[in-house]
């Protein structure tokens with residue numbers, strides 16, 4: 001079997017693949033059309049962030065069984081297209097965390113002491129001692145946006161530098177943050193108090209442009225901003241204006257909304273108080289060796305023995321188990337994802353009940369899939385079918401499973417209650433026929449919805465005219481509704497409307513919907529990996 005490595009991978013990974021008996025071609029830097037011409041010859045493809053694994057490329061990948069990402073981010077892989085072709089997509093989510101955190105610290109120090117600017121000045125033949133007055137880090141406050149694996153390491157390094165650490169992460173329980181000596185605060189308080197801010201969240205629907213004009217305006221004028229997470233989390237135009245207008249003192253980016261980029265695409269590069277690196281966060285020999293070893297072993301294991309580890313689109317179960325509970329794995333993952341998108345506050349407890357014939361089956365993989373679905377909207381590629389239960393445990397979330405033979409209206413029912421610091425939601429699903437997952441209850445509302453793609457969930461009063469006003473508001477904004485289900489709760493005069501839309505509803509349009517008469521609340525939902 002043949003494996004193509006299409007990005008720069010540490011030789012340690014190549015050795016593992018070859019020692020396993022696989023034929024390896026290492027050809028980094030191919031143009032998309034060149035890659036498309038040869039991809040049909042390979043069973044395995046190993047990538048980093050440069051190769052774009054599009055649906056178009058996968059069309060030509062007749063023999064491809066697995067895509068292995070040496071690193072975390074899978075934004076460059078069309079996962080639904082891979083799933084449709086039965087191609088397993090796997091990554092190595094922990095191998096480069098320390099290196100990425102160290103890069104953020106390096107950026108903070110470089111900004112503080114003007115190291116890149118002073119280097120450039122000396123290399124230009126100058127000796128400008130007075131121009132580059134720096135600032136001590138000791139006693140200053142570092143604000144961490146996203147206190148997960150990398151954010152946690154960055155905070156602990158900053159504590160070693162005698163800095164105070166605060167963080168914004170609405171999904172992290174207070175006790176977990178306290179354990180690592182970090183005070184949790186809200187986003188604007190973090191902006192107000194921090195002298196340095198470092199960003200470590202994945203790019204999600206919630207985090208896109210999270211750091212924008214309001215945030216930069218709330219920062220101290222002498223504070224500095226660092227983003228080594230993902231392009232798109234920081235609004236580059238707003239950052240540019242904040243630097244030019246003196247709202248903040250300096251900024252460092254390792255990641256950009258469009259990569260690769262140049263001064264033409266990113267005017268930030270022309271500013272004196274801006275420093276940058278071309279997505280080097282994971283680029284140390286140690287991290288590259290780590291991720292290369294992990295991914296090479298996983299790819300070889302799958303190609304030669306069929307065993308799946310750290311896959312994001314295939315559960316790690318035997319073919320027999322998959323044949324029995326496969327559709328419930330999909331249902332569980334869907335319900336988990338919807339739950340997190342609907343939840344307010346940090347998750348504390350999850351109760352999953354399996355009823356009917358489902359109660360007699362091995363439901364453990366369904367619970368794992370539920371947890372993977374739950375964490376994906378906030379952790380993206382950092383969660384997979386192996387580490388999801390570990391993440392739940394690390395975050396102090398209690399997962400309680402129960403089984404009951406009675407399923408009332410359906411043969412099989414999966415009921416999931418998620419309790420958060422601010423409330424709870426219950427979702428109930430079933431599988432129609434052989435493989436048709438349906439949402440049949442949302443809290444006290446009965447319905448029959450097929451959740452998929454972009455959606456809008458509306459909580460409203462059961463009075464005439466709401467659906468019309470909603471349709472007009474969406475229609476005027478050019479958003480087409482492809483499916484609609486109404487759930488009713490007669491005693492309370494309340495309804496929910498569950499809509500599928502052709503495109504994801506913007507924050508501005510959502511705000512308009514929320515303002516409509518008789519609408520109590522509305523939430524944008526998305527299931528994009530099914």
Ligand SMILES: NC(=O)C1=CN([C@@H]2O[C@H](COP(=O)(O)OP(=O)(O)OC[C@H]3O[C@@H](n4cnc5c(N)ncnc54)[C@H](O)[C@@H]3O)[C@@H](O)[C@H]2O)C=CC1
Pocket residue numbers: 072073093096097100145146147148149150151168169170171172200201202203204206207228229230254255279280281282283378379382
């Ligand atoms: N520049 C580079 O080369 C590298 C970049 N990365 C990126 O770093 C980021 C963080 O990675 P990890 O720490 O491993 O992920 P992680 O999953 O361990 O942590 C992410 C944290 O962000 C939090 N979060 C999610 N939504 C949030 C929101 N709306 N507001 C505040 N916090 C939120 C989560 O609760 C979680 O604690 C990822 O985007 C990853 O792809 C990772 C490695 C290298």
Ligand SMILES: O=C(O)C(=O)COP(=O)(O)O
Pocket residue numbers: 048049050070071072073074096279280281282283
């Ligand atoms: O692992 C990640 O998510 C990264 O961003 C690192 O990207 P790279 O492998 O250096 O192209």
